[in-house]
Amino acid sequence: MCCWVQVVTEALLQVEHVSKRFGGIVASDDITLRCPRRRASCHHRTKWCGQEHIDRPARGRARPDAGRIAFGGHDITALPTYRRSQLGLARSFQITSLFPDFTVLDNVALAVQAHAGHSFHFWQAARSEDALREPAHAALARVGLAERSGVLVSRLSHGEHRQLEIAMALATSPRMLLLDEPMAGMGPDESARMVNILRELKRELTILLIEHDMEAVFALADRITVLVYGRTIASGAPEAIRANAEVRQAYLGEQEAVDG
Amino acid sequence: MLYFIEQCLNGVQLGMLLFLLAAGLTLIFGIMDLVNLAHGSLYMIGAYFAATFAALTGSFIAGALLALLATLLVGMAVEVIAMRRLYGRDHLDHVLGTFGLLLFFNELVRLIWGPAGMTLPLPSQMLTAVEVLPGVYYPLYRLVIILSTLVVALLLYLLVMRTRIGMLIRAGASNREMVGALGVNIKLLYTLVFGLGAALAGFAGLMQAPILTVQIGMGENILILAFVVIIIGGIGSIRGAFVASIFVGLIDTVGRAFLPDLLRLFLSTNAASSAGPAISSMLIYMLMAAILVFRPEGLFPASNK
């Protein structure tokens, strides 16, 4: 399977000539990537291509060795994680990372609170603050989790965890959503539900989607870019990608290696 | 100058004792992810056993060997009865559980041996001093401590790096489920590792007994120093423990010896003699704090943790 990522002109998120090396291993090689506003871009990945290292520098986990990442005009290459979030770049985690001993509503309310000024308020009960609870309820409604708001996160199904992830990202009123394999580990029903949710969301937000699931990629993406072994090999509209020879070679070639 | 060399050697000797404790602690932590506050109790038990067996057999060496064996057995028994149930749990659980064991051992020792403490006399051949450098004499026994600990350190290195058991230990440290899945008897491995740690602690306890102390609660003070060593050296790293223990031993000993004099250069005699001991005790912790500012994971952090 190949990596597909999206590259377009006018950009909200700009990843420029980013490279990341680990010793002799080149994880990402001169990646340039631009996500415009209000477009859904899909980034289809495999384990071998180190696409992680576009994603990780963008979220502040691993600094790139070369290159620059800009978001909404700000250079975020060296910014710590929490600052990127405050700038409006929200992300979900590939490996579910929530607050297991809190309820669903509490989780989202935390995300709301993070962007509601400082939290050095010591007296009023946070759980009774409408300013936190209402946006939280709203975000949960958008992802279809409204009836589960009082449930402890440790009791949710895997698919519901992924939905919650998106709700939390939404709760921060982001300008852009970076979704890392939101469909991972989901069955067909849950995936279809997630695709619908994302389809609704992309009308209001820019989304950079990193995904395995080709059906989802083609159902959602306006632009697709492919990465193989850390290097961009193609980018463009879905039909162009489908027809691209190098992409088919990379995809089918690996498919043959798997079959043969 | 002679005094300085002597203090340096004392520092190295303290460092070596610390290494024995720290190596055991860091091994147990690295492999079983267990924080063991009762490690100092094994140190204490080693000393008590040595004093008792030496008195019974009339021979220091026999007493030492028996004490080592006894401490090893006690360590393995503790592992089977108590520690096993703590694996995989929160570190807070470890801290509390082993704290309870520490109190238990202190009282048990008091019950069996009484509150007064014991002595372990040196064999008469050890009572001489050796000329380590022209004109510099150093007690033979302290040299024996340094050398024997170096031998133990070397054996430990060979064990962990060159034997199959050592390989299992290193593998267990990086991925214990996998090692279990490969058919290795993890339980037995853990018991052996804990026993090894106990033996190291007991060895330290019995070696220092003739020159320092055999009393209840002796394990606690040195245990904290051992923790500082591990923090500075990096949890899980024996090499880090070695470097850090020498460092800590030297700074603590040499610092205590010379700091009051050093302070007298700047302060009045009164101020120097009251501030001196207080600041000397702080030196190690200041060192630890300084290291934390720049390297919170220690000097040689084990990469997988």
Next chain:
Amino acid sequence: MSAWLNLRNVFVVALVVMLALVPVYAALIGNYFLMSLFTRIVILAMAAVSLNLIMGFGGMVSFGHAAYLGIGGYAIGILAKEGINSGFLQWPLALAMSALFALAVGALSLRTRGVYFIMITLAFAQMVYYIAIGLDRYGGDDGMTIYKRSQFGDLINLSNKTAFYYLCLALLLLTVYVVWRIVNSRFGMVIQGARSNDRRMRAIGFPTYRYKLVCFVIAGTICGLAGALLVNHTDFISPAVMHWTRSGDLIVMAVLGGMGTVFGPVIGAVALLVLEEVLSGVTEYWQIIMGPIFLLVVLFARGGIDGVLLGASRD
């Protein structure tokens, strides 16, 4: 209303009532030792509640919390020795010193996590312990007697044991209330979230370090106040108050009572200290029993007495 009326809450109310009636009972049966014991229990309960703020709710297991008992105590003791007996000067200074020390230790220790954090807080507390031993002028290892309790003019006479007891109890209940409000506030949400998943908290935009540091300072300051009370209670201060085993006792109180609630540590303090008192009457080797009890609590009653009571009320 019925949600409140469970076994555990009834127990809590009963305990508070019992604590309020201790002086009355002591006067009735003429046993003033009981009042002294419970004064100590109430003061240490306050310290345990402050520890639980960072430990149970914040996930910061500090093995050096008893240091603040000592810092608060020594601040008062040193001032008293130098002739300053006014509580209006002593107590604010005790609080300030505790806060400063917490700030310094927290700033360094909170750069680490997990077991490192535990060991480092232990090491720093031990450092203060050794400094206190080195203070020859103030008693050193033997400690120092305080000849005059903190003076508050006509406001309250701390030498009146009953008045002092009710002051301690009032401060304990105030502490519980304040900590309860903190824990449920926005600040408390950040702290609890950081305990639950610190990385995620940072990812969603919280600079957790500064919040944890502030929490650490608050906890240390409250414990410093407990130290001020303790030194007035015993008329004596020594380094033993801050020995690391005392920090261990505070942790045990919190876990034994129940780390999940604000009041839990109060239950734990009462349980632990009463148990100690009873056992030491039975045998001088009572720690042989206490030690394994800690281990058993860890293994089988991790939710503490709170947990047992809540479990019972569910059935």
